[in-house]
Amino acid sequence: MVQHGIPGVQELATAAEGRRRTVDIAVTDVSRTFQTSGGTVEALRNVSLTVPAGGFVSVVGPSGCGKSTLLRILAGLEQPTAGSVALGGRSPAERVRAHEVGMAFQDAALLPWRTVTRNVAFAREMAGLARDDALVARLLVLVGLSGFERARPAQLSGGMRQRVAIARALVTRPRLLLLDEPFGALDELLRENLNMELQRIWMAEEVTTVMVTHSVSEAVLLSDTVVVMGSRPGHVAAVVDVPFPRPRKPELLHADDFFHVCTRVKAVLRGEGEGGG
Numbered sequence: 001m002v003q004h005g006i007p008g009v010q011e012l013a014t015a016a017e018g019r020r021r022t023v024d025i026a027v028t029d030v031s032r033t034f035q036t037s038g039g040t041v042e043a044l045r046n047v048s049l050t051v052p053a054g055g056f057v058s059v060v061g062p063s064g065c066g067k068s069t070l071l072r073i074l075a076g077l078e079q080p081t082a083g084s085v086a087l088g089g090r091s092p093a094e095r096v097r098a099h100e101v102g103m104a105f106q107d108a109a110l111l112p113w114r115t116v117t118r119n120v121a122f123a124r125e126m127a128g129l130a131r132d133d134a135l136v137a138r139l140l141v142l143v144g145l146s147g148f149e150r151a152r153p154a155q156l157s158g159g160m161r162q163r164v165a166i167a168r169a170l171v172t173r174p175r176l177l178l179l180d181e182p183f184g185a186l187d188e189l190l191r192e193n194l195n196m197e198l199q200r201i202w203m204a205e206e207v208t209t210v211m212v213t214h215s216v217s218e219a220v221l222l223s224d225t226v227v228v229m230g231s232r233p234g235h236v237a238a239v240v241d242v243p244f245p246r247p248r249k250p251e252l253l254h255a256d257d258f259f260h261v262c263t264r265v266k267a268v269l270r271g272e273g274e275g276g277g
């Protein structure tokens with residue numbers, strides 16, 4: 001990946017030298033049905049998408065269109081009923097076993113009795129990886145939590161807890177980062193700030209990222225590509241490319257070009273836009 005002139009990026013790139021960490025994603029004709037007492041629920045039908053190594057893709061769509069199911073399949077937590085998923089040529093289960101998949105969801109789910117540092121370090125312990133205090137400290141700087149290393153979750157704001165969750169997701173040095181509405185419960189201004197931080201983290205870590213969000217502007221601001229899903233059954237309604245150079249600044253949110261891309265995504269969401277998938 002190119003260098004971005006952002007503080008910390010050069011050092012991280014050097015640390016990662018000699019180690020190709022990113023993977024591409026290939027989802028091919030994935031379908032997923034659930035058998036319930038009320039009958040069969042077709043959560044996903046023939047979903048295909050690709051994400052290049054180091055790319056950032058967001059998935060948006062109406063409630064129930066299968067976004068979380070798709071993310072859970074990428075995370076190896078669900079199996080597709082049909083179709084295939086390859087993460088750098090391997091199955092999600094293999095990547096998860098190798099601790100190469102980091103996940104952060106809307107509820108940060110931190111351990112209340114552990115400090116911020118110990119919460120982040122816990123993910124390495126759980127993965128059976130060697131302790132790495134320097135990495136934990138560096139990630140806490142990266143997510144803007146310097147000075148809070150010894151705080152407990154109850155002493156943190158919601159936004160700070162989400163930052164801990166993102167640091168925790170990154171502490172195994174994953175090749176793939178999966179985010180399910182990571183900032184969904186936060187107010188708009190805080191969310192914008194965290195979006196900028198997430199962009200910085202993603203650029204620094206060079207990690208292929210898939211984010212589910214209900215916010216069209218968040219998706220457009222952060223992504224190379226926005227996958228717009230439709231429901232009944234869940235399918236890809238359109239794939240919208242986002243052409244803006246990086247790093248993207250908050251001012252972009254007020255630019256006409258930005259507004260036009262958001263309008264295209266919203267048109268598809270309303271069922272007026274391009275079909276396909």
Ligand SMILES: Nc1ncnc2c1ncn2[C@@H]1O[C@H](COP(=O)(O)OP(=O)(O)OP(=O)(O)O)[C@@H](O)[C@H]1O
Pocket residue numbers: 034035036041042043061062063064065066067068069070234
């Ligand atoms: N384990 C399950 N058993 C039965 N049905 C399920 C299961 N998981 C998901 N579904 C169904 O699959 C469909 C897609 O659900 P999913 O949670 O993936 O949608 P979503 O787009 O993430 O929704 P939201 O935006 O509301 O979070 C829904 O109809 C849901 O009820």
